[in-house]
Amino acid sequence: MNNQEISFLKAFNAKEMPDSEVARSFVSSEKFSELAGAWNALLLGPRGSGKTTLLKMLRLPALRMWAGEEAELYRSAINFTGVFVPADITWSEMVEALGRKKLPADIQESVVQSAFCTNVLIALVDAFESRILPTIGAEASQYRCAKYDRARLSEALAIICSHWTLSPRIMSISGIKAALQSRLLLIQQEVTRLTKRSVPNREDIEQALPFLYLHAVTAVEVAVNQFDAAIDDASGKWALLFDEFEIAPAEMQSLVFRRFRSAGNKVFYKVGLAPCTAHTMSSLASVSEATSGNDYRHIELWYSEKKSALKFSERLFKSIHANSIGTQHNQIDPIGIFGANYFVVDDEDEIASDTQPYGKGEHWKAVFESLKEKDESFRKFLTHKGIDTSNLDTAPNTATGNTIRKIAPLVAFRDAFRRDGGPNAPKRGRKKLNFAYSGWEAVSAICEGNPRWLIGVTSMMLAAEPLRASAVKPSTQVDKIKEATDSFSSMLSMVPTASRGIQTKEPIDRLLRQIGEYFFARIVIDDFVEEPPLSFRIDDKVSTDVLAAVRIAINHGALINIADPDDKKRGFDELVGKRFRLAYLLSPRFRLPLRATKEVSLTTILSKNIASISNVRPTLTQMNLL
Numbered sequence: 001m002n003n004q005e006i007s008f009l010k011a012f013n014a015k016e017m018p019d020s021e022v023a024r025s026f027v028s029s030e031k032f033s034e035l036a037g038a039w040n041a042l043l044l045g046p047r048g049s050g051k052t053t054l055l056k057m058l059r060l061p062a063l064r065m066w067a068g069e070e071a072e073l074y075r076s077a078i079n080f081t082g083v084f085v086p087a088d089i090t091w092s093e094m095v096e097a098l099g100r101k102k103l104p105a106d107i108q109e110s111v112v113q114s115a116f117c118t119n120v121l122i123a124l125v126d127a128f129e130s131r132i133l134p135t136i137g138a139e140a141s142q143y144r145c146a147k148y149d150r151a152r153l154s155e156a157l158a159i160i161c162s163h164w165t166l167s168p169r170i171m172s173i174s175g176i177k178a179a180l181q182s183r184l185l186l187i188q189q190e191v192t193r194l195t196k197r198s199v200p201n202r203e204d205i206e207q208a209l210p211f212l213y214l215h216a217v218t219a220v221e222v223a224v225n226q227f228d229a230a231i232d233d234a235s236g237k238w239a240l241l242f243d244e245f246e247i248a249p250a251e252m253q254s255l256v257f258r259r260f261r262s263a264g265n266k267v268f269y270k271v272g273l274a275p276c277t278a279h280t281m282s283s284l285a286s287v288s289e290a291t292s293g294n295d296y297r298h299i300e301l302w303y304s305e306k307k308s309a310l311k312f313s314e315r316l317f318k319s320i321h322a323n324s325i326g327t328q329h330n331q332i333d334p335i336g337i338f339g340a341n342y343f344v345v346d347d348e349d350e351i352a353s354d355t356q357p358y359g360k361g362e363h364w365k366a367v368f369e370s371l372k373e374k375d376e377s378f379r380k381f382l383t384h385k386g387i388d389t390s391n392l393d394t395a396p397n398t399a400t401g402n403t404i405r406k407i408a409p410l411v412a413f414r415d416a417f418r419r420d421g422g423p424n425a426p427k428r429g430r431k432k433l434n435f436a437y438s439g440w441e442a443v444s445a446i447c448e449g450n451p452r453w454l455i456g457v458t459s460m461m462l463a464a465e466p467l468r469a470s471a472v473k474p475s476t477q478v479d480k481i482k483e484a485t486d487s488f489s490s491m492l493s494m495v496p497t498a499s500r501g502i503q504t505k506e507p508i509d510r511l512l513r514q515i516g517e518y519f520f521a522r523i524v525i526d527d528f529v530e531e532p533p534l535s536f537r538i539d540d541k542v543s544t545d546v547l548a549a550v551r552i553a554i555n556h557g558a559l560i561n562i563a564d565p566d567d568k569k570r571g572f573d574e575l576v577g578k579r580f581r582l583a584y585l586l587s588p589r590f591r592l593p594l595r596a597t598k599e600v601s602l603t604t605i606l607s608k609n610i611a612s613i614s615n616v617r618p619t620l621t622q623m624n625l626l
Contacts (some may be wrong), residue, residue, distance in 0.1 A: 015052050015086070015243075019061040019135075025323050026057055027316045028070050030308075034299045036078055038237055040260045041270040044571075045301025046557035048452030051272035054301075055241040058082035058270070060130040064141045068319075075143045080237035080268060083127040083220070085120050087244030102195040107205055110212050111191055112249050117216035118183050120240070121164065124220055125177045127238075128227055132173075146231040156230035160223045165211040183211070217255055221267050228266075239268040246277040260296045275300075276551035276572045278501025298571075302448060304562040304581075304596075309449035310441065320455055321462075334440040338461075338472055341439025365392055371415040377527035378414070385530075407530055409593040410523060412436070417524045417591060437481050437588055438474035445594045446481060446584045450557065453585065457484050478588075485588045492558055499555065504548035511549045512558055516582060516590030518605040523592070533600040534592065535562060535581040541603040547575050550602075558583050562596060 035041050035054055045051050056062055059082045063075055103111065132153070134142050154171055161168060161176060166183070168175035190208040194200040206212055220240060228236040245253060259269050303309035318332040368389040371378050382389065387400045395401045412435060437446065443461075447454040460480040461472045493509040515536065522532040538550065551572060553559045561572075562579045572578070581596040 019056065019059060020065050022053055022056050023062045023066040025319050026053065026062075026066055026068060027312070027319045028068065028074065029312050029315075031299055031301060032057065032074075034297050035270060036074060037297070038080055038268060040268050040296035041299055042260075042296060043270065043272040043299045043301065044275045045272070046274065046450075046555055048450050048557065049301035050451045051301060052243050053451065055082075055243050055270065055272050056084055058239060058241055059084045060127070060144055061135045064135040064143050071141075075141060080239045081127055081131055081144060082239050082241050082270075083120075083124050084241045085123045085243065087242075087247055102199055103191070103205075104199070104202075107200070107202055109249070109251060111187065111205065111209070113216075113251060114209060114212050114214065115184065115187050116249055116252050117214055117219060118180055118187070120216040121219060121223075122177060122180045122184075124223060125173055125180065129173045129177075131227075132231065146233060148231040152230045153227075156226040159226050163222050163226075164214060164219055215255070216252065217259065217267075221265075224266060237266060237268065239270050242269070242271045244274070245271045246274045274555045276502065276554050300561070300563075302450075302557075302560050304560055306441070306445050306594075309447075310444045312449050313444040313447060313454055314440075316451060316454060317458060321458070334444075336471065338440040338443055338477060339438065339474060341435070341441040365389060367412050367415050368392060371411050371418070371528075375414065375418060375528060378411070381528050381530070403530065409436070409595065410528075410532065413591065413593055414524050414528065417520075434474035434478055436593065438477040442594060443477065443481070446484075446587065448557070448560065448583060448585065453484070457481065460484070481588060485585055488558075488583075488585050489589055492553075492556060495552060495556060497549070497552075499552045502548050502551050504545045504552065506543075506545040506549040508549050508553050508556075508558070511546065512553060512582065512586065513590075514608075515602075515605055516586060516592065518600075518608050519582070519592055520590050521608070531597045533598050535579055535596040535599045536602045536605055537579045537599045538575045538577065539601040539603050540576050541601075542576070542606075546602070546606065550575060550580070554580075558586065 031043075031050075032054055035043060036058065043051050043054065057066070058078070063071075063078065063082075066074075131144065131146050132148055134145050157171055157173070157176060161171070161179075166176065166179050168179035187209060190205075194204055194208060220238070224236070224238045228234055240256075242248065242256065245256070256269050256271060259265075259267075303312070314334055317334050321332050321337075368382075368387075372382060372389055381387075385400060385403055387404065392404050393401055436442070443457065444454070447457055457480060460483065461477055464476050464480060465472050489509070492512060495508045497504050497507060519532070519534050522529075523534075526532070538547070542550075550559060554561070554572060559580045560583055562581060564579065567578070579599055582590070582592070584594050586592075587594055
């Protein structure tokens, strides 16, 4: 990958960012409101969807340093202390490697749980420190900063250490943290030492690691009771915030998810997960007795509807761009910078912008007439519907107005790729289809409400304009979206067929290509219809390998779930019956409009002979024909 690709895919990764930076540009959303309540929560989302940011914003330092317009409202409503437990890939690999191939499975399981528990306790001690010490910063609030008696706190810490089988050199929060970090080293050292000689038995491990059976959840619940009593906050609440919990030990996942059935306890559990991983799906079965919406909140970090994504994207862009140029949020106008897009149809089949380009004498009248000349099936459609291409009246009270509004993007795509003389006639030159993938509505839709994508794409666009131009040309927007699509497609082409416990023989990119090419054929090659399928439903004839490939694609944000209103079964342990569309970031690759119309079964797509499509559809390297 080149530097631009890396920049796009890794833009604004909150994992390594300090609290001050996360808080500086944070924008609240409906998703954050759902997460921030005093209840258990399951936060599902692909990479870059904002799981880490949302969880980190529930930590005291981040909440204190947040200066957004809604910050004080949230601080007054959030009555718990967040304990952020980061997912460290290096640590994950370390615990998986502990005693690999040398320790019996049951002993290794105990060792891994002990290492995980120690990391959780380190995070808890950090939260203790935040609870009693003010956050340094000119704009920092001292929200939930507790007053305490040193002697009482010292006594409580001693009791906590006794429960944790911990002997710090100094009975203080910093001393406890140092002792826990030493414990992590001890676990690794002792396992290495014991396995060098022979295969150790359980007695050897228990003697070397006397804290082996300390479980994270129990250790936390005991400690917070002692701590709150010491600071005179016996009714205090706490929330364990597990980031990327899919890499946690399966047994710990199951233990935490079982806590979802407990409502109103002192400790809440808020878990960020990739949508599909093998042991996560198995562990989530333990939540089946809990009721989503009552015992816990099920929060999905994707937007199947454009309106919701547009609302969040506008607020996020205003925040990021205002901070970058040093101005007020209300002085930023995304449509003024990127222009409007007249052909992004929203979820109610309405054009997203108020201005309509279909009147007499307008440019788009020529598009309808161009397709009419070269496409017999379109001529028949116009005759059947009584549409006059010389007078494209889109008023809702006219007989054909709504139909014209719905089909306009399809007509434009079909005209652009259907050559004179039929779809297999010689190729003719094309201007860039700026109408399709430029304008604020299109940029927002393509980025899916994914913070990393939106920040990456818009940053690339703004950087490409010389001297900080106040507006970004449509051609520049399309060029940068092309780069982002290329980068995303390249990443997907390298996704392994074994990922997070899910294995398949079906290459992910090949599955996506089959889906995209099928939709392109229905729009361009087949006879014109008012509503060609641009989404699919998984039927019971889909193979196990394809189902696994779908799950991996979901984890990477390449497929977006369109939930049915009456679908009461959340999660992706069962895929049959669920409806999906391609991520709009892939639309430029497959020459598709930014919409998800009626559905077709996945089996129908995979059984379609698409050999002839390669004669019509430009390849990924021909993106200059956009």
